[in-house]
Amino acid sequence: MRAIAAIARKDLLVELRTKESVPAMALFAVTTFVIFHFGLDRDRLEGELAAGVLWVTLLFAAILGINRLFVAEREQGGFDGILMAPIERTSLLIAKAGALIVYLVALELIALPVFALFFIDQGFWDAVPRLAAVILLADLGLAVVGAMLASIAVHTRARDLLLPILLLPLTVPVVIAAAAATKPLLSVPLETSGVAKWVAVLALYDLVFGLLAYAVFDFLMED
Amino acid sequence: MPALPLDEAGKYVAGAYGVFVTLLLVYVSIMGMKLQRIEREIQELIELAQRRLKEHG
Amino acid sequence: MIWCSAFWPTRYSTSSWRIDLESTLFGRGLKPLAVATTVLLATTLALVFFYAPNDADQGFIQKIFYIHVPLAIVALFGFVAAGVMGAMHLRTRDDSWDARSYVAIHMGVIFGVAVLATGAIWAKGSWGKWWVWDEPTLVSFLIVFLLYVTYYPLRYSIEDPQRRARYASVFAITAGAFVPINFIAVRLAENLVHPRVLNQTAGDMPGEMRLTFLVALAGIALLYVTLMKLELTSKNARRQLRRLRMLLEDERTGGAAPPPVATVPAKPV
Numbered sequence A: 001m002r003a004i005a006a007i008a009r010k011d012l013l014v015e016l017r018t019k020e021s022v023p024a025m026a027l028f029a030v031t032t033f034v035i036f037h038f039g040l041d042r043d044r045l046e047g048e049l050a051a052g053v054l055w056v057t058l059l060f061a062a063i064l065g066i067n068r069l070f071v072a073e074r075e076q077g078g079f080d081g082i083l084m085a086p087i088e089r090t091s092l093l094i095a096k097a098g099a100l101i102v103y104l105v106a107l108e109l110i111a112l113p114v115f116a117l118f119f120i121d122q123g124f125w126d127a128v129p130r131l132a133a134v135i136l137l138a139d140l141g142l143a144v145v146g147a148m149l150a151s152i153a154v155h156t157r158a159r160d161l162l163l164p165i166l167l168l169p170l171t172v173p174v175v176i177a178a179a180a181a182t183k184p185l186l187s188v189p190l191e192t193s194g195v196a197k198w199v200a201v202l203a204l205y206d207l208v209f210g211l212l213a214y215a216v217f218d219f220l221m222e223d
Numbered sequence B: 001m002p003a004l005p006l007d008e009a010g011k012y013v014a015g016a017y018g019v020f021v022t023l024l025l026v027y028v029s030i031m032g033m034k035l036q037r038i039e040r041e042i043q044e045l046i047e048l049a050q051r052r053l054k055e056h057g
Numbered sequence C: 001m002i003w004c005s006a007f008w009p010t011r012y013s014t015s016s017w018r019i020d021l022e023s024t025l026f027g028r029g030l031k032p033l034a035v036a037t038t039v040l041l042a043t044t045l046a047l048v049f050f051y052a053p054n055d056a057d058q059g060f061i062q063k064i065f066y067i068h069v070p071l072a073i074v075a076l077f078g079f080v081a082a083g084v085m086g087a088m089h090l091r092t093r094d095d096s097w098d099a100r101s102y103v104a105i106h107m108g109v110i111f112g113v114a115v116l117a118t119g120a121i122w123a124k125g126s127w128g129k130w131w132v133w134d135e136p137t138l139v140s141f142l143i144v145f146l147l148y149v150t151y152y153p154l155r156y157s158i159e160d161p162q163r164r165a166r167y168a169s170v171f172a173i174t175a176g177a178f179v180p181i182n183f184i185a186v187r188l189a190e191n192l193v194h195p196r197v198l199n200q201t202a203g204d205m206p207g208e209m210r211l212t213f214l215v216a217l218a219g220i221a222l223l224y225v226t227l228m229k230l231e232l233t234s235k236n237a238r239r240q241l242r243r244l245r246m247l248l249e250d251e252r253t254g255g256a257a258p259p260p261v262a263t264v265p266a267k268p269v
Helices: A002-018 A021-040 A047-067 A071-076 A078-084 A090-119 A124-153 A159-170 A172-185 A195-221 B006-056 C002-007 C014-021 C030-050 C060-092 C095-127 C136-149 C151-156 C161-193 C207-253
Strands: none
Touching: A002 A090, A021 A047, A021 A090, A047 A090, A047 A124, A047 A159, A047 A172, A071 A078, A078 A195, A090 A124, A090 A195, A124 A159, A124 A172, A124 A195, A124 C161, A159 A172, A159 C136, A159 C151, A159 C161, A172 A195, A172 C161, A195 C161, B006 C060, B006 C095, B006 C207, C030 C060, C030 C207, C060 C095, C060 C136, C060 C161, C060 C207, C095 C136, C095 C151, C095 C161, C095 C207, C136 C151, C136 C161, C151 C161
């Protein structure tokens, strides 16, 4: 437990000082919103279009952050340190996934208000509580799968090319469920029916892949 | 939506089964080429072994 | 093909020779399997075109169902099985399980091409378009297919053979767990908007159709297993030949005594 906290704290401190990932992710998201405005030629969005734009942008911004997750470990020998220390190797996975969730939440704290500012006319604040729950569950799934795949991709030759193509198909259920849950929340007028079903799907995804990543991570850390 | 008349539908059905058969045949021919390569390699190795036997024997 | 060299390493240390010369035989039972496959597939063709009645709604074009759906089901089961084989590889460290996992995925991808092609032809004949988002099985299959295609660049871009096999097994397990979840998610999503049209016969099939479908499913399943065995036998043969060549060539040029050849009997599959 302390190992997890220590590793996570290290990552968050580094991020706080160097400000490498989160500002880039946030900037990417905001710029993507602008591009969507021009690409779709729309001043405001609602319902499924709003949900789609939001989730596609969040997903691609997340990939930016995931790409860099293990780069420091790879370049500075952090993997060897984990292997030699008397801690469970899955601590690394949990710590990285935890750090990734923090990055994603930080990203969303910036991206969501901007999204509402650009595209949503009314009803956004009413939607926020349920939206936050959906986003957190989706973040959890993205973080777990992202951390696991990042630790795979970092050992390959073409790592930043390989990660997105490995990750994107695996995150399709998250996008399906999150967008379908967000659609009624961003509709005018706001609806809440049908959200629970998709929240259940997200929870199922998180559970299955959380357990899977935990079970399998040791094999990825062997030398 | 109305069902296609038999002659038109037949082309699609033939196309689908044809794709399947073609893929199968392509696979079998690729397997055949691999087998040929294996046979050639066995031949080379036999010659290699015979040469070695002559050297040692 | 380049993937072959990424599949098995081509350099070994002398100390690993003894381990490598004992090997599993993949070719056992290939002939009866092939015979059974041929019989079942021929029977399927006969049943499809001479026995099964024409579908009331879709007409003759529904016959594609008998090849398209079994291919999809077998491919998906093959992918899940590949995950199990990957788990076995991680548990036993036996390279033959990695081989089976790789070939299972390879066959699944090839069958997947056939699924997508026959699905597109069916869509064109039924809807007039080469691709439709209405059919959740097809859409879910596309996503799975895209995932498994990344298996090849993943294998190819890892150099250390031990790590490559391990990571490939982890991928196979993850992707295998993904298949059912993805299927559920897509099914739920499509139900909201589009009624399922292409596969309506699934629920209330008349007996003749059901029989034909089951025979087709059995035939395609056996085809999958047969082709897997074929591929495994061929790959293993080439790998053993490479070992043999290294054994022979090294003894020619080097002066050291050759390592003793292990006479452990080969383990059948």
